[in-house]
Amino acid sequence: MKQNYAFLDENSKKEIRxxxxxxxxxxxxxxxxxxxxxxxxxxxxxxGLQLTLSLVGQSDTVKVIDQxxxxxxxxxxxxxxxxxxxxxxxxxxxxxxxxxxxxxxxxEVPLKPYQILVLQVPxxxxxxxxxxxxxxxxxxxxxxxxxxxxxRLFEQIMKYGSITDDADYPVLVNGRYxxxxxxxxxxxxxxxxxxxxxxxxxxxxxxKIYAVPPYTKVTPLAFEDYPFEVESFDGITCxxxxxxxxxxxxxxxEETGETYYVTNDTSYMLExxxxxxxxx
Amino acid sequence: xxTMVHNTQKHYRELVDLFSRPGEVRISTFDIPNFTNxxxxxxxxVLTLFDNEITFYTQDQKNPGEFxxxxxxxxxxxxxxxxxVVVKEHELTEDVMRSLKTGTLGSPEKSATxxxxxxSIGEGRKYSLKGPGIKxxxxxxxxxxxxxxIHRMELCSEFPLGIDMILIDRRNQLTVIPRTTITEVE
Numbered sequence: 291m292k293q294n295y296a297f298l299d300e301n302s303k304k305e306i307r308x309x310x311x312x313x314x315x316x317x318x319x320x321x322x323x324x325x326x327x328x329x330x331x332x333x334x335x336x337x338g339l340q341l342t343l344s345l346v347g348q349s350d351t352v353k354v355i356d357q358x359x360x361x362x363x364x365x366x367x368x369x370x371x372x373x374x375x376x377x378x379x380x381x382x383x384x385x386x387x388x389x390x391x392x393x394x395x396x397x398e399v400p401l402k403p404y405q406i407l408v409l410q411v412p413x414x415x416x417x418x419x420x421x422x423x424x425x426x427x428x429x430x431x432x433x434x435x436x437x438x439x440x441x442r443l444f445e446q447i448m449k450y451g452s453i454t455d456d457a458d459y460p461v462l463v464n465g466r467y468x469x470x471x472x473x474x475x476x477x478x479x480x481x482x483x484x485x486x487x488x489x490x491x492x493x494x495x496x497x498k499i500y501a502v503p504p505y506t507k508v509t510p511l512a513f514e515d516y517p518f519e520v521e522s523f524d525g526i527t528c529x530x531x532x533x534x535x536x537x538x539x540x541x542x543x544e545e546t547g548e549t550y551y552v553t554n555d556t557s558y559m560l561e562x563x564x565x566x567x568x569x570x
Numbered sequence: 571x572x573t574m575v576h577n578t579q580k581h582y583r584e585l586v587d588l589f590s591r592p593g594e595v596r597i598s599t600f601d602i603p604n605f606t607n608x609x610x611x612x613x614x615x616v617l618t619l620f621d622n623e624i625t626f627y628t629q630d631q632k633n634p635g636e637f638x639x640x641x642x643x644x645x646x647x648x649x650x651x652x653x654x655v656v657v658k659e660h661e662l663t664e665d666v667m668r669s670l671k672t673g674t675l676g677s678p679e680k681s682a683t684x685x686x687x688x689x690s691i692g693e694g695r696k697y698s699l700k701g702p703g704i705k706x707x708x709x710x711x712x713x714x715x716x717x718x719x720i721h722r723m724e725l726c727s728e729f730p731l732g733i734d735m736i737l738i739d740r741r742n743q744l745t746v747i748p749r750t751t752i753t754e755v756e
Contacts, residue, residue, distance in 0.1 A: 315589060
């Protein structure tokens with residue numbers, strides 16, 4: 291069957307491209323875009339996929355991950371669609387990729403200059419939990435009126451004694467826009483700050499594109515007496531690889547009831563285990 | 571095989587790199603019959619970004635027709651509604667700069683992108699750039715009159731409002747100065 295290079299027609303790509311350039315020029319601001327129909331359902335990574343399809347070209351090497359795994363159904367199918375329509379190379383190694391599409395994680399290996407990380411976003415609006423109307427949240431962003439976002443964190447402290455947002459912890463980008471970093475764990479938030487690569491975020495269902503350019507200030511919202519903290523994996527070792535200090539999945543052996551931990555970023559774990567003199 | 575689809579994709583990726591790294595310079599190798607008065611890199615940028623959803627402004631009599639035929643973009647004589655303004659540096663005037671749209675606080679993306687042909691990038695006045703996308707400071711030399719940079723600073727003084735500039739010289743070198751960049755003339 292004949293189809294367009296990178297699936298989308300050229301007019302759709304042009305629109306996405308224009309909006310992406312605006313997004314890079316206005317860090318953290320959600321640029322509305324038309325969000326095309328794709329052969330996967332909205333809410334399954336169509337925002338990220340449209341960004342990837344508008345970016346990808348013959349000299350690219352693509353990596354697709356879903357919750358740290360290159361081999362989950364979602365990652366495999368998105369990668370297949372990209373490859374079927376472009377014939378680009380794929381890789382599992384973060385270092386070797388020019389274009390990385392990811393759901394819910396920023397890889398453990400730091401991004402390099404000129405690498406592009408595309409994040410899939412379900413809910414791009416950080417103020418949505420406090421304000422259901424899009425028209426009003428747009429006005430709140432215009433007025434830089436973020437007391438709702440702060441109040442939400444404050445209420446969590448009042449109710450539970452600490453900030454309970456785990457994934458999608460709101461950040462302030464370049465001192466101007468409060469942004470939802472997509473449901474990456476808090477552990478990944480500091481990787482956005484001053485990073486070498488470009489991060490693009492796409493929400494297909496909500497029709498928004500936004501971006502964090504390289505070397506941009508990204509500060510998690512926090513209070514002086516309740517500072518931002520990442521998930522702690524102190525004293526925890528990956529059962530498979532012996533790695534420490536990385537983001538882990540907590541798993542339970544159903545037969546013995548034993549709890550154990552495994553590195554979430556599987557390609558990183560593999561890379562480390564294949565190194566000579568590796569921990570295990 | 572490379573076609574227009576691949577050429578515009580390649581050019582777009584150069585633009586993505588340049589927008590996210592203000593002050594870096596790339597050379598465009600986009601090869602296409604060019605019947606406009608602009609360098610190939612300008613035409614490449616037009617072909618990459620324009621379609622029937624955008625309006626553009628340009629001064630020379632010859633170019634609007636060419637851009638329109640090739641992309642379907644709508645020519646507008648009214649500067650204040652143009653999404654893209656394609657000009658040579660010597661065509662810039664204070665009126666042109668003042669008429670550019672800078673977006674609204676609610677929709678700052680509804681602003682103009684300026685595509686300017688300058689004589690040379692790599693020689694001329696030295697500009698020092700800071701802001702998102704720049705690690706410490708980027709320095710760039712180009713023959714671009716600092717007075718236009720001052721006008722740009724005024725237009726960009728109330729972030730997120732502002733204009734983004736794509737500067738292109740006669741040797742098809744490109745550089746981008748988005749609205750977030752703070753520029754200083756040395």
